[in-house]
Amino acid sequence: MRARNRLSPAFVRNAPLGKHCDGAGLWFVKREDGGAQWFLRVTVHGRRREMGLGGFPEVSLAQARETADRWRAVAKAGRDPVKERERQAREAARADTTLKAVATEAFEARKAELKGDGKAGRWFSPLQLHVLPKLGGVPIDELDQRDIRDTLAPIWHTKAETARKALNRLGIVLRHGAAMGLDVDLQATEKAKALLGKSRHEAKNIPAMPWAEVPDFYASLSEPTPTHLALRLLILTGVRTGPLRHLRLDQIEGDVWTIPGEAMKGRRGQTPDFRVALSAEALRVIDAARPFERDGFLFANTRKGVISDMTLSRHMERRGLEARPHGFRSSLRDWLAEATDAPHEVAEAMLAHVTDSSVVRAYRRTDFLEQRRVLAERWASHVTGGAGRVVKLAGAG
Structure with a gap:
């Protein structure tokens, strides 16, 4: 059995440039730009696989060893740890039901309907600028009319057209969430509109020459x-x-x-x-x-x-x-x-x-x-x- 735990915290902090092995496939790399990172080498079905475990000092020596043990166990069970991590990331993404995640998915689904595949950003920008900074991390099934009202209230009268677009896009995102099988309140935007009241802003036509x-x-x-x-x-x-x-x-x-x-x-x-x-x-x-x-x-x-x-x-x-x-x-x-x-x-x-x-x-x-x-x-x-x-x-x- 190969020796493990060859490196010490003091060595890692002051390591010279190059690759340094901690044992059992765990490596520490010190780069010329001063940065450093961990990676793990394992063999699965006769193929050597390498996977990054994060940078130093964000990932300490103890954390790198713990993570390496977990992925070695996956490799020992005959599964490719790189693909396994990718699979877990996909599942985590599917499990992400925050408003930001669902809004992004709804936008991607509608790009084909938008001019230039929505590259100008006009469809998404009302959400990105005025909704997601406050509500992006809220699970969409927990979003209610009071959240929406409090978020759009500052621009409801001063930027009425932008607020209207944001509310419209939010309704589309809620419907997309419902299509995903999430328990969302499809009436939340209409309820928020009732709470916000009638906008004092009067729409003005673009001045035209007689x-x-x-x-x-x-x-x-x-x-x-x-x-x-x-x-x-x-x-x-x-x-x-x-x-x-x-x-x-x-x-x-x-x-x-x-x-x-x-x-x-x-x-x-x-x-x-x-x-x-x-x-x-x-x-x-x-x-x-x-x-x-x-x-x-x-x-x-x-x-x-x-x-x-x-x-x-x-x-x-x-x-x-x-x-x-x-x-x-x-x-x-x-x-x-x-x-x-x-x-x-x-x-x-x-x-x-x-x-x-x-x-x-x-x-x-x-x-x-x-x-x-x-x-x-x-x-x-x-x-x-x-x-x-x-x-x-x-x-x-």
Whole structure:
């Protein structure tokens, strides 16, 4: 039988660099960076296995010997200690029913439904920032409405939209816990909402520019810069800022710009590609922006990636305008309602809004592209100052 307990606590504290054997496969390693760790070597079915037992001084000599004895017994019984430890870790993970563990599992299960697999973090962040720091360690089957109320009360009136999202996500997590077979209170979020009361916060719409004022603003965007050109195209197309900022030239074919479904607002896999009818003026703006193209993106940042949302907003803010870029969608929608006879479903299609029931949409095969093409030209005519007058881009053509 090999000698054991060769090392002493004093030696371990002052050990020189290198590997030092305590006996029976237990080794102490002192690294060049000053750190140290324990590992155990055993033989199972003729195969040598090594497993780490932790670092020193977190794991003392006595603790390392005790742990080594436990895993030697596993090896003696003919089981691989490395795989056995992995199995125990998996079982422990399954047994973890804290809110944090279940919330993480619920998020993973829903990633396929989220835009970009949820990498932006918007689905999980309300929980991560405002719920899990206080309740993450609470077993989900012990969570009640008072816990939720006390956690969300500080932001219920000051950050109402964030609190609403956190409550919504929490409800989804509770349902996921119930699906796991845990005894959770599925009404806890509704009860908490009743305890919190009505929020004093009033939701505010993004300020929009009246459609009659858009031509003057459009005419002021006379510089051939990415910011001016992006704002022009934003106004002309009525799209959201995200797809516009990430516009790639290979998405344009003729006078149609196809926005991939994953770039549209909605759940991944449930949002189809969206075709944008480009007016002659929009095509002129795109041509003027081509010199700024980099890596396929039409509105590239001077350093890396694409221009930011804040770049467009700050331009309007510096001009002393209350309106913001996203508000041009409202400008277009109001113009469609007040200055055209466009049918409701066509007007809504201009903004990629979903209308009617899922059954009706399933049978309707058109996206009203031809009707939208006519409206896009009429809107461009209005924006550029009236029929027959097109604002010429500085430096273009």
